[in-house]
Each structure stands twice: as structure tokens, then as C-alpha cells.
Amino acid sequence: MAEYKWPEEGKRKHIGKRISRVDGPDKVSGKAKYTYDINRPGMLFAKLVRSPYARAKIVSIDTSAAEKMPGVKSVRVIQQPGAEIRWAGDEIVAVAAVDESSAEDAARAVKIVYEKLPHFVNEADLAAAPASYRRQPTEQTKGDPDTAFKEAEVVVENTYGNDVMTHCCLEAHGLIAEWEDDNKLLVHPSTQAVSGNGAELARALQIPAGNVHLKMDHMGGGFGSKFPIDRWGIEAARLSKLAGGKPVKVMLERDAELMLAGTRPSAYAKVKVGAKKDGTIVAWESESWGSGGPAGTGMPPYPYVWQIPNTKTKHHSISTDVGPQRAWRAPNHPQACLVTMGALEDLAAKLNMDPLDFVIKNIELTGARANVYKDEMMKAAEMIEWKKIWRPRGEGGMGSTKTLKRGLGLSLHTWGGGGHASNCDVTINSDGTVDVKMGTQDLGVGTRTAIRIVAAETFGIPIDQVKEHIGDNSYPASGSSGGSTTIGGISASTRRGSIDALNMLFEKIAPSMNTTADKLEAVDGKIQVIGSPNNSMTWKQACAKLGMQPITARGKNPGPGNLTSAGVGGVQMADVTVDIETGVVKMNNFVAVQDCGLIIDMKTTESQVFGAMIMGIGYALYEEKIMDSQTGRMLNPNMEFYKLAGLADIGNFKVHMMTGKGYDERGPIGIGEPPTVSPGAAISNAVANAIGVRVPTLPLTPDRVLAALEKERRG
């Protein structure tokens, strides 16, 4: 019986090393084909007619002019007269034509009459939300907060929040659908769920699930927004059917991508938090609200991570006539983190305590992983030179001038990230190459690289002798890439499948080595008797014995052995400079210390953290879905005024991954989400430390920074 575990530290050849992503050269040279790049023979282009109003009833639809236009092959009414529209940009009619401009012209020729209805799109001011857009608030109490606040010696009250932001995937949502016969569909999607989307399409199109074939090599970002196939995807399949099965490509335009395909809910909260004079946190009270579109949004987990003994929370879910929310990296965590860590930083400032000392003093309140947080906090403080640069709030950190104020801010976060269900087929070929087939997808995070590393490690061969085959739902099913569950799932299934395949190979060759399978090991391109390196044969010689019959083993997760677990922590510290005459915030240094169990590839893991930090600076300083109260439309559905952080805006990064004893034996745990949680809080805290006053709402734009300074001046 094989033992399913990870190799020990000294024996790892590939795992944990700095290995460049295997698809890097294809990506930088343009050889890698994304869904957007795929053009099928005879392909049609779909365009959607969208509502210009945030809330309206459809009175009538006239598609006759569009149907007669040259090049138009199919037209479908998606929502009928009488239907009520709940957000600007909602799809009403779909058209397909021989090229993109003909489709665009046809979409513009569709005549729709609307009855406009009053809309509500801006929820930042709770009092302004109409009654019909509010739900019954939810309230929860733990301990005895009223008494605890009476006994607290220091109490701060403040408001915190962040506006709605959008995912802004560089490759927009979309797919290409074509019918291979009357009930067999081929789809090239841009998705986070290659193995999962078939069922959704089959249900909508009323064909057997096995008749939907999905293929995707590369996709340009999802961040949680690309799980469903979406209405436009299903409509593309329907337009294709109407057009005799011809391939139909639908990719959202940039404005639609920003309006419809990404909404991270807003979160605002009035918070009161109390402590003893010595800094011991005793009580929390918050009244929060937020929206993620028509369905409102639930309460982020306040207070976040800190298990404060006495708490009272009240939350208002507000609905708006805005494109509905989608999961955004670590749903609810960045919001909860910002509000909680902001309030605690303000409390530390009022206590005249260094927030680093304050956090360490209370670290037991973070629960079971308190020691990890403490280690990570001290490591981050050392990396950012906290004790050297930090000054009490408003004094300006080391190097400040009359107008340029430097500040430091810290935050911590958690996430689950346990491995998802995953299946793969691992095949050892007689030429010594190995194939791993798995219905997973690489979102650009290094999934391909991780599969190769795990298989090559198990077989003791170089990683270029392994070829992974992914992005196809005809391969063994593997989970969606969400919740940071991919690395745990795919590493565990690949490891189990590889161990089983290797044992099958051992069984095959053991007799020729005059031994038994359980006495063999695969190391450094050889198969040898454990402890007798002289009794060996090369990997190639061993595989040659397979002849016409390659070995295939099915790897699964979950399965035998503890190969993955869940629950990580991380600490981030930001060093900023604020120009108090202009309100412009600049990043100096940004430090992340993170644990995620056993690291499969150090280089792509660090890349994940870098990417999270860049995206975090984006939502901390720049990104906001700006909705116009008058027209109900998004004012910045473009990359001109939907501002993303560029290279010149991000400052210097330092990342440290916690590894070794206490971490490695937990197996690989997801990293995609946790490092996106803290940036907003760390940067907001750094700005407060620099300028002496809290800027309540993210993004921290110059107007907001100046307004906070002005309010402080007026007292």
C-alpha cells in the first residue's frame, strides 16, 4: 500500500524552488491563444442590444429593420415586452452577423420603446436609500457590549468604507459557441470552471450534459467573476443554432464588461470600539450597510479575525439598480478587514500606542493561529523597518517634509483555501514522457506549472518530461478555480495519481531488478532499490519496458493521506507618502508576509502575491464604479476613468513566504485570494498615520484626502 505524503524538505528537487511558469514564453511571444484570439471558420459575431436605463419596463421591441440588414444571420429577443429592467446595460435582444460592424449596426437598428421608472444607484448615504430599496436590518449581539463600553476607558467612533469596484478583467467575458450537429455543442469559453460550465449550458439548451464540449487554453483574468456561462454565452449558442450551427463569438465590449460583469459590493460602517487603558480590546459595535446590486449584499464578517468578547452588529442590505455583484477575490474579506483594522488603528492612535505594539498585545484575540500572526507581524515589521520609520499619528514618519507626510499602516487577514475536488489521469509512456490530463483551467496563476512540478517531483524526472493537458471538459473533472482551492486540489490529485502510476511501474519492473515494488524508489531520473543506488535502471530504461501498454492511473482529491489543508494568515504593511497640498497618495514600500502551507513553486507563488498587492493598491487608491444618480448609468465604463494602478504607481514590493516546519506539512493551500484582503486596510491606515486623520472611504482619491484634512482643520 503506497504512502500518500509530500517529500521531506531535503528530498525535494522541484517543489518549493523558483521555477518560471511553463507557459511564460508562449504568453510573452503571443503564441498563447486566449479565447479572444480564437476565430473559427465561418464565424459570426454577436452583439447585444442593451437597456440605456437603470430601471424601466419594456413596452415594445421591433427587430424588423435589423433582420433585413446585410450580413445579419440571426436575431433573438431575450426579454419580452412587459419585462422590467433592473440595471443599465441589461441584455434585451441579441443579433449575430458576418462581421462585428454588421452586428453592431444591426443591434443599433433594433427599436425598443421603454417606460422609464425611477432608479436608485448610489448607496453611500444610507439615509438617502428609498424604503423600497431597503431590507429589514439584521442584528447580532455577543457578550455584553453595553456594559463593556461603559467599562471601557478609551472609545473611538468613526466611519469606514469602500465604494463598489469592478473586476475589469483584461480579457472581457465571452465565448465562441458552435453546433457540431443538432444536439452537440462545442464551446471555447473564457471561464474559471471548464468542468462545471457544461451542465449549465446543457440545462439551458436542453441537450445532454455530455454533449457540450468546452475547450480553453488561456484566459485573461476572472478574479471570481467568470464562473457562470452568463446570458450572453447561452444566447451565443442559441444564435448559432438559428444560423445553422455556425460558430458565434460573443465577447463583451469594455463598457459592458465594467457595467455588467463585475461588481464587488460596497461596504460602509459606523464603528465604535473600546479598550482598557492598557490597550486590551473589550468591545465592538457597528452599524453597516452596502450593496451589490438588485439583491443587496450581506454583512461582511465584522469584526474581522479579532474575536472581541463583546460585540453588537447591525447591517442594512441595500438594493440598487446596478449590475449584480460577483465574487471578487476573497468575497467580503477586504471590506471586513478595512473596517476592522481601520477602527483598531484609530483606537491605537487614541491610546497613544504604536499599532504594532497594540496588535501584539491583543494577538491572542486572533484565535488559534495567533502565533503565526505574531511571527508574520514581526517579520513584516522588520522588512518595512517599522520601528525606524513609524512616528505617532500626524507627526509624519521619518523623512516627512512640510507638505509630504510619510506614514506606515498595517493589517492582517485570513482565508480558507483548502483543495477542491479534482480528478486527473496520469499516464507514463514507454518513451519516458508523462502526460497528466485534468479538466482544470489556468487563470494565469501557474496551474500548468504546478501540475508539472508535482508530477516531475514524484517521478524524479525533469519537469519538461511532463506534459499537462488541461482546459477541456473531456478530461477528468476538476473543480472550478474559486476560493483559492485550485492549488490544493490539483496538486493532491496529481500527487496521488503519480504515486499510483509510479507503483504500477515499480510492479512492472521489480522482477527484472530481482526485487519487489515496495523496495523501489524514483530519484534523479533513475529507479533504484532503496538504499542500493547501484541496483538501478534509468527512468527511460524502466519506461521502455512498458512496450505497447502505457500506464494510466486516476488521481483524486479528496483521497488517502493528508495532502492539503485549509486556513492561512497573512500580514501586510504599507509605507506611503501623502502630499497634503494636493491629497495625492504615493506608495513607497509595500510588504507582504504570507503563509499558504507547502509551496509548490516559490516564483509563481510570489507572483500571485505581487498581483494581489497591485490589485489591492488599485482598489485602495483608484478604483471606483462611478454611478450617475441622474441617468442611472456608470460614468466610467472604460479604462480612462476606471483607473487601474500602473507600474509607476505601485512603489517597491517585498514578499516573504512562511515556509518550513509548521507550514510545509500542511500541504499546498490556496494563495489567490488572501493577499488581496489587507491592502485596503494597510494603505488606509498608512494614510491616517501620515496625515493624522482617517480618510473614511476607499478609494483614497485626492478630493477625499483633502476633504478629510479640511474637516480636521475645522475641528
Add this chain to the structure above:
Amino acid sequence: MHNFEYASPKTLDQAVALLGGNWGETEVLAGGTDLLSLMKDFIVTPKRMVNIKDIPDLKGIRMVRDGSARIGALATIEQLIDAFSKSIPAIAQAASGITSPQIRNMGTVGGDLCQRPRCWYYRAGYGLLARDENGQSLVPNGDNRYHAILGNNGPAYFVNPSSLAPALIALKAKISIHGPNGKRDVDAEKFFVTPTSDSAREYDLKPNEIVVGVSIPSTLGVRSATYEVRQKEALDWPLASASVAIKMDRAKKVTAAGIGLGHVAPVPWNASQAAAFLVGKTIDEDVAAEAGKIALADARALSRNAYKIQLARVAVKRAILQATM
């Protein structure tokens, strides 16, 4: 984008002859960095596009010993940086603020001066004056965080987006225009106008006239600078900007000054009173700050853009200090 007729004349007179008598029917194509996106969004829908890139007269930058310069309308933004980084920093710094290498290499001087406003209501199809179906401007009660703080009594509230115009105003440059009746020159400041209808333009051109170049008078002894207040370093517009050109005598007293403001009004703004204030003064931080206050004395905030008044004051102050320190 609708289909259109494409013309590529080789001479200025041919080009002018190809332009129609009405705005909107014909558009001039140079770098195309603004025009093509306007067409893709159906904000402009010309029947004919006249490409002027093949007209040799419009190219090049000529610098004269007296510090004057003649810049062709087709000179690219990148060429300005190369040409003027030492001699006329106000221009080179303004050009550097156009923060995409692609746009700097394709975008032209004429295009920078004639680009259309970035007002998000205009770009969403509500017309140049951003009016709703009842004819009311959407700006005063809408999200006007990037809109005008000067010259904003309506009906236009957008800001002129030109990066170069404030510097040209500060330097007292002239803009050369060619039309059916030949050439005419206008002061940089007077080239820009505040439109009162959706079909009007933001500059003093007739539909069949073309900007052919810019003339900068002698800059000997002129110290100049442009300061932009930017939220983001790359791929972003300044929130407010100021360009200054200052002459000083041996005693460091200002003898002549020009100040232009960008992104504050429907036209690039000539802060002439602030410039006049500087004459006779010795520059220090207080004088520069006072000039900033004077430059914005007539500013009036809309509902969400009061912060821009502060930013513009700071831009003036810092441009003056940058030019003279």
C-alpha cells in the same frame, strides 16, 4: 463605427478642398488617438475622413537662434520632448504628461489642440453640452468631480483637455490656420472658445480650416515649467495643471510672465492677473502661492469639484517655483 469615405490629400489646398462646410460631415485624421475612439463610440460619425499625414508642409519642428520655434501640426508629442526638454521645459514637461508611449508617438500637436473634451457625459452620448432629454445640463447636479471650476457659468462645464495649450498661452504662442482663403494666425488663448451649442466646436476653426502649426516667440531668457497635479502617474489625465513662462532681470525681479491653466475650464485658461501680479516681484514661495490664489480668485466650485480649486492653486505655485528655482 459607420462606414466612411477616406481621402488622403498630398497638399494643404487639396485637404482644405476636401473638407465640407458643416461640422460633423468631415473629420481630419492625424494621429487618430482621439478621433478613432470617438468614431467607435458613435460620438462623431463623419461621412468623410481626411488624412493629413501625407502633407509634408505640416511636419517638423524648426528652432531659431533667438529661441523662437515653429512647430508643425504633425509634430508628434514625443518629438516635442526631444526638441524642447532643455530650451522650453514648459512644453517638454506638458508633453511628458501625456503618459502613454503609444499616444506620444502617434499623437500630434494639432491633435492635442483640437481633441474633444473628455467629459463623461459627452463621451456617453449626451452631446457636447451634456444635456438630458429636457435640455438641462447633467453636469451641475451630476458627478462633476473632473469638471470646470473657472468659466463654468454654462452651458459648457467640461474642461479643455489639451496638455500643450496652457504652455502655449504662457509663452504667448500663435496658432497658424489654413483655410480656403489662405493662412491666418491667432493667439493661442483666442484659438479656444466656449461653445454654446452641441454642434459648435471648442476652437476658432471653420469646418474647412486646418491647424497647420504653432509659432513660439523668442524664448531667450525665459524660464518655463509645467506642473500637473496627477492622481496616477501613467495613463491618466492631470486633475489640474499650470504652465508658466517667466523673464527675470539681473536682480531676479520678474519682468514678464505668462501663466496658463489646464483642466480647469472649457478653455485653457489664461491667468493674466496672476501673471501681472508677478511682474516686479522676486519669486519666493509666498509670492508663488499668492499668484496661485490670484489665478483662482474667480473660481467657482460645482457640487463635487471644490478640491480642484486647491489643486490648481498648488499647480500654479509649484510651476512658478519649478521654473525659477
